[in-house]
Every structure is written in structure tokens, then in C-alpha cells.
Amino acid sequence: MKSLKSTSSMTLYEQLANTIRNDIYEGKFKQDERIPSELELSDMYSISRSTVRKAITLLVQEKLLVKIHGKGTFVASPKVVTNSHSFLSFTDNVKSMGHILVTKTIKISFQEPSHDDIEFFSLDESADEVLVIERLRFIDGIAIGIETVHFPKEYEFLKDENLDKSLYSILKDKYKIYPSMGSKTIEICYATLEESTLLDVPRGTALMLIEDKVFDSMNNPLHISKQVIRGDKFKYAIQ
Amino acid sequence: MKSLKSTSSMTLYEQLANTIRNDIYEGKFKQDERIPSELELSDMYSISRSTVRKAITLLVQEKLLVKIHGKGTFVASPKVVTNSHSFLSFTDNVKSMGHILVTKTIKISFQEPSHDDIEFFSLDESADEVLVIERLRFIDGIAIGIETVHFPKEYEFLKDENLDKSLYSILKDKYKIYPSMGSKTIEICYATLEESTLLDVPRGTALMLIEDKVFDSMNNPLHISKQVIRGDKFKYAIQ
DNA sequence: TAGTGGTCTAGACCACGGG
């Protein structure tokens, strides 16, 4: 029998959720595999079934688990996502599962702030430069979007990180910075020469341009992100 | 003491959530106002506190309510609903003010339900037809979008209304039906012959296709709306 | 201190899936 500590600062359901989440990441529970039933978990950890259910609810919301009435609770097949402004709120038209998302950093540079940057970050005119990170996104090996993120100069430290991972997990885990959405706009644009090369589409192809202005949890401006996305294979789902 | 029916096909927490959601839309609970405490609701409806909590959880997830530990549960302030799927969440690039929006009804008809209609409205295969309303939208005299709305047959009465006004104000004022957002997707499509004529753009021009699935305040499917929008002059703003 | 939401328990019965 495993045990959770009621003396912990964490709630029992958080501890259990963490344990199960860890078991999934460590491969103890594998993809599409059934995890122990609610009653079994309740016995294993000597906690009530309601508490088990609450823990599982969390992991279902994180899309790590899927419940099937009458059958059991299973480790979900795909992953990623979690963030409403993360890349994979793009879902492909074929309602696919199990896609592989890869990010490749193209360029990190300092640039003159744009008009938008000056306004959003409240910069002094022509004072600081902004950190610009350009990344190319692949789904199942196909380049499907280019993301350009502008940070104020204080975030210089990001250039020493491995940006091929999730930006947000780095900010969250190492720097305790929690992004929260400000505004989002979606419009149509047409592939420039560079974009058409990177995305392997004809120049002038219609693309979706998604601009996010993101604040941190203290409501300070965090970054502006512009994503240019191939519109032929993907559509954008809100909520 | 109000009552919920355990004989209903709906669960008690769904019924309570619907009741509270309706009370909010009807203005019985106003913005930023405290709703009755969990214990009070539990007494009012003679159901357990857990069930009350589950209902409230739903509405918190819908962002209709906000809970504050030690203080109470409050009606959330920023109510988007009417706006989030209304046409004017389209704002022009020039940060518009004082634009003139005109709606012209093109066609009202009954059609075979699409696959989406059957699923969303839970129709019997090939049983009822759906009411289809097509409207053309103008801003400052320029045709900028075509909206096609599918309603189940019960909403037949709409065809006798003046649809050149806001559909939602008709539903709200005359029929006490309050729309609340389900899901929204945005993708790129290309102008058909008819669309290119109505919108005065070359055939094949890239357009934004926005699909909304909308429920009423009792969580019944209300309609599916597809808007095709000229992407050259307008962008879509979320929140 | 009184009242609120947050956590947790132990147990009941129901609805679904598969042998």
C-alpha cells in the first residue's frame, strides 16, 4: 500500500494527481493503457473514492487521462496542449489524434521595437531593443507555422535556454512566471518569400495570422506573439 | 422552496446549473452580485451540498461565476456572450468607431440537415428539415460577410420576424431565449462563385470561415452559424 | 465569531460495458 501524507501542504487529490502524472511520464502507465479503477486507487492509497475522482478529474482536464463509462480510465494517446494559447489549440480537420509536434528555433536576435512593442511594453522611444525569437513548428514532420515572439529586454536570459521545448514550461518551472492571455486577433495574410520557403507553399498563399498579447500573472506585459499558420490543413478552435 | 425533478433525464446538478444560468441571463442575479451560498442553495432546492458544488463548478468553468474563498460565489463581470459571436467582434484594422452595420436577409428556406446538424441537434436521420437563414452583412455600405444560420424546425416562427435586425435581440426580447456560446472554429476558405458575387471579390479569394455552435441558457442546442468574411479589410478579435 | 468556500469521508444506488 502506497501512502500520501495528510500533513503535506498539498491536498490529497493534488498529491495523487502528481503521483499518477509522474507514473505516466515515467512509463509505469503506458499510452492507451487502463489505470487502476477508482476503487483500487482508493484502496491503494487509503483515501476515499471522491478524492480519487477529484484527482482523476484534474488529469482528465489536462488531457492526460480519458474516462470511459463502464470500462475504466485510460492514459490518453496524444499529449501536448494544456495552454489555450499554445500552438496545438490548432486541431487538424481530420480530428486527429497522436500527432507529433516539433519546434525548431530559427533565429534569436535583438531588434528595434515596433510600434506595437513600444505601446504594449511601455518602452521609451528608441530606447531598448526587444528580444525576438523565431521558431518553426512542425506537426508530423510538416512545417505548419512560424512563430515570432517579442520579449522586453529583461527576458534576455531566455536566449541561453533550449527553446525547442515549450517556452511556457521554461518560464513556469525555472522562473516562476505564469502567462495569462491578454488579447488575441486572427486575420488573413499572404505568404512572403521567406514564409513560403519555410512553409513550403507558393508565395502569396493565404495564411492565418494570429497575434497574441500576453501578460504574466502579475499583469505585467510579457510578450507579443505572432503566429503565421498554413490554413489549408488546420483550423483554429476556440475553447 | 424551489424544486428539481429527480425523474428528469437531466442530472440534478445539470438542472441546477441551467436554473442558475437562466437566472443570470434573466437578470435575477446581476453582474458582480453574490449568489446564494452553497448551503442556502442546498436548502432551497433540497439537494446535497456536493451536488450544488458540482453545478457551480460547471458555471465557473463557463466563466459565468467566480468563487472567492471565505466570501462567496459571484456573477462574473465581463459578460461577452452577446458580443463574442456577434458580428461586430469584427473590428476593422483602423480601430473603427462609428461604422454603420447593415444586415440584409437573402434567403430563408428549409433544407435537409447536414451531418453537423444531425449531430448537434440530435435529429433523427432524415426526419426533420432545418430552418436556414442566409444574411448578407454590410459595414459602411461594403458587403463584408455572409452569415448562414441553421435552426432546428421548432424555430420556424423566426421566418415571420424581421431578420434585418439582430437575431439575438428578437430571441431575447420576444421569446426569452438566451444564447450562450458553445464552440467556435476559425479557418480559411476560398470564395465560391456565389460568395464572390455577393462580396464583390474575385472567385477563389481567401476568406475567413467562422463556425459557431450555440446553446441556449437551458443548454439546449440553439443553432449552428457559419460566417464567411472578407479577410482583406477586417480582422477577428477575441475577448 | 459567524459565514463562506475547500477538502475529505463512507456509503448508497444507477448506467454502461463486456463476458
Next chain:
DNA sequence: CCGTGGTCTAGACCACTAA
């Protein structure tokens, strides 16, 4: 039929807010 998750109850104690 059994085992699964889904709903619901009645009650306990804790943590936070405000007077």
C-alpha cells in the same frame, strides 16, 4: 452477471474573510 465510472447524500473538519 460483475466491474467500471456517474450521481448523490449527510456529515465532518479546515481555511479564509469580515465584522
